[in-house]
Amino acid sequence: MGxxxxxxxxxxxxxxxxxxxGHVTKTLQNALxxxxxxxxYLFxxxxxxxxTSAAKILAKAVNCPNRGDSAxxxxxxxxxKSITVGSNPDVIEIDAASNNGVEEIRDIREKVKYAPNVxxxxxxxxxxxxxLSIGAFNALLKTLEEPPKHVIFILATTEPHKIPLxxxxxxxxxxxxxxPHQAIAARMKYIIDEYGINYEEEALQMIARASEGGMRDALSLLDQTISFGQDGITVNDALVITGSVSQNILNDIAKAILEKNPQVALESLHTLLAEGKDPVRIVEDFIQxxxxxxxxKNSPSMQDYLERVIVNSEFEQxxxxxxxxxxxxxxxxFNKTQQEMKWTNHPRILLEVCFVQLCQNDFTSNQTDSNEKVHVLEQKITSLEEQLQQLKVNGIQVSKQQEEVKSSIHSRTSKKGFRxxxxxxxxxxANATKQNLQLIKGNWGSILEKLKRSHAALLNDAEPVAASxxxxxxxxxYEIHCQMAMNNHEFVNMMNNLLxxxxxxxxEFIGVPEEQWLELRESFINQHRDLVKDKNQSKPIGDPLIEEAKKLFSDELIEIRD
Structure with a gap:
């Protein structure tokens, strides 16, 4: 045999x-x-x-005539022996990946009613x-629920969420x-000792971690490493086979990041890439x-839970x-870089940029500088406390006066509201004309159309009443609408631009509530009653300065130029 x-x-x-x-095997042994x-059963x-191994062991255990009181x-x-080599006609192994149709399941339904041969x-x-297809699952339902007493079904899957409830x-x-990788490493030691092959402890740990919890993957990698090496199993052989990064290089790059030395970090990275390491695998190793x-660092006693590192003096430092x-x-x-690598054709460049950025960050902790900063902060706090105490002693009367002023201002503003x-x-x-007002009213609709909806809504109940x-x-x-409009700087600027x-x-755009407008207009008319001109002539209202000049001098001596 080969x-x-x-x-x-x-x-x-x-x-x-x-x-x-153990949680599975112990339960099955007790059941036996x-x-x-x-x-x-569903594994x-x-x-x-x-x-599958546990399924075959269970098949042997239920049929073994020499088992007795053992499990x-x-x-x-x-x-x-026949079940081990696969020649027993009563233990049937079916690959559902290639036999997933309804006909195969119907064939099983027809044969289960026959008694075992041996x-x-x-x-x-x-x-x-x-x-299995949906039709095959449906065909299997009844037989799986109430099979003959001499039939046992063992279903195995890696994706149970795809199986109907x-x-x-x-x-x-x-x-x-x-x-756990410790259990995998222990099993590999047992196997290697049976063959008498030399090995390094770290190499087995590296193979166990690379297998990601699968014994079959671990033994396949071990088989490759044995074939690759000549004088036993070494760390270098394991690194080549698994594609992992040596812990020494990981320590060197971590130290370079700590010391802000991008040259050493990039040189070590290029060494790994030259050896054929995958950038994605490098990032994964650094994350681990x-x-x-x-x-x-949080709990030194949890060394058994470390997945990538073997604790030594350099790592502790x-x-x-x-x-x-x-x-x-x-x-x-590193996690962000790993995600970005999925969408780029240049993962090496992303990894180089990541290393440079990490080396540019300040990860060193200088205890002396920290103590000096704390001392300076303490002095500033002491000084501020002294000033605060002095203000409390000397500024009581001032604070009372300020409170009185604030209360009076608040009372006035609360009574008057927007002014x-x-x-x-x-x-x-004083300079308003009917012509300007008509021009504003004629373009008022187009002005509203150019405003935002929220701004135009402020002018729903507003109209121009004077223009110069x-x-x-x-x-x-309403006063509240006027206040909202005039306090909105964006709205005021927009209106000024449109005008x-x-x-x-x-x-300049100026808003005024209706009540205040009536008061201001009446007050203005009373003060300038004899100066108001006919609005229909589109002439400006009399200037107070000109009228004062007319009182001092006669109209014949005054010439008014526009």
Whole structure:
């Protein structure tokens, strides 16, 4: 027979050999001892964690004639051997990925009613059962719920969420977990010792972490590493096979980031890239490295939970130099870079930029500088406290006066509310003409159309009442609308610009509530009754300065030029 892969040679043959799944194997062993074997099982979990192996061991255990009071198959009788090699006609393994149609399931339904040929139970092991079609699942339902007493179904899948709930509810479910890398490393040591091969402890740890909790993947990588190496299993061999980054290089780059030395960081990065390392894998290794650093810095006793790092003196020194907030920032930056790599054709450039940015951040903690800053802050606080105390002693009367002024201002403003600028309005009235007012009213509709809806809404109950070359007075029916409009600087600026576009002259928009407008208008007319001209002649209202001049001099000596 030709060479067999390690994961086939060392496939578990008893429940005790199934690594890292004690919660499953213990339950199955107790069920065998208590003779409580059910008719349907569902094994779920990641790849390479022992689902199919456990199914075959269970098939051997229920059929082994030599088991007696043990929960393990003997693996010596003809039945156990035939199930191991796959020649037993009563243990049927079906790959649902290639036999996922209704016809295959109907064939099973027709054959389950026949008694086993040589065994006590007929066992159907359906691997990757989630690949069955909807019709096949429906065909399997009734048989799975009430099969003959001599039939056991064992369904195995890596994606249980794709299986209908009607199928899951008819099975006993066992969830296989990812195997801890310590357990994987221990199993590989046992296998290597059987072959008498030399190995380095760190190399096995590296292979175990690269397998991501799958024993089959770990044994495949181990097989490759043994074939690659000549004098045993070394760290360098494991690095080449797994594509991982050496911890020494990780320490060097982490130290370069800490010391703000981008040259060393980039040189180490280019060395890794020249060795054929994948940039995405490099980022992943650094995320795991800083995750372990964060975990070890918070709780040094949790070394068994470290996934990427082997604790040594250099790593402990790095942990002392890094601060937690800086580790959070670095992990976040690497995580963003990893996400960005999915959408770029130049992952190497993104990784280089990430390293340079990390080296530009200040991750060093200078205790002396911190003490000096604290001392300066303490002096400033003391000085401020002294000034505050002095103000409390000398400023009591001032504060009382300020409160009185504030209360009086508040009372006046609360009584009067919004007050329009009377001086500006009187100046506009003094130079107002009917022609300017008609021009404003004629263009008022177009002005409103150019405003935003929110701005135009402020002018719903407003109308222009006076206009001169310098400004325009708009009367608002309600005081609150006038106040909202005049306090809106954007609205006022927009109105000034539109008036300028209409008259080709800089004009100021002034709003006034209706009640105040009537008071101001009446007051202005009373003060300038004899100066008001006929509005129909479009002549300006008399200037107070000119009238004073007429009183001092006769009309014959005064010449008025526009």
């Amino acid at each position: 060479y067999q892969a390690l994961y086939r040679v060392w496939r578990p043959q008893v429940f005790e050999d199934v690594v890292g799944q 001892l208590q003779k409580k074997i059910t008719h349907a 779920t979990g990641p790849r390479g964690t022992g689902k 393990e198959p003997c693996n010596e009788c003809e039945l156990c 065994s006590s139970f007929k066992v159907y092991i359906i691997d990757e059962v989630h690949m 009607t199928i899951i509810s008819r099975c006993q479910r066992y969830d296989f977990k990812r195997i 490295f800083y995750r372990d650093l964060l975990l070890y 790095l942990c002392d130099q890094y601060e937690l907030k800086h580790v959070y920032e670095i992990i976040d930056r 329009a600028p009377a001086g500006k309005i009187e100046n506009i009235l 070359e310098q400004g325009c007075v708009v009367k608002f029916k 300028h576009q209409t008259f080709r002259n800089a004009m």
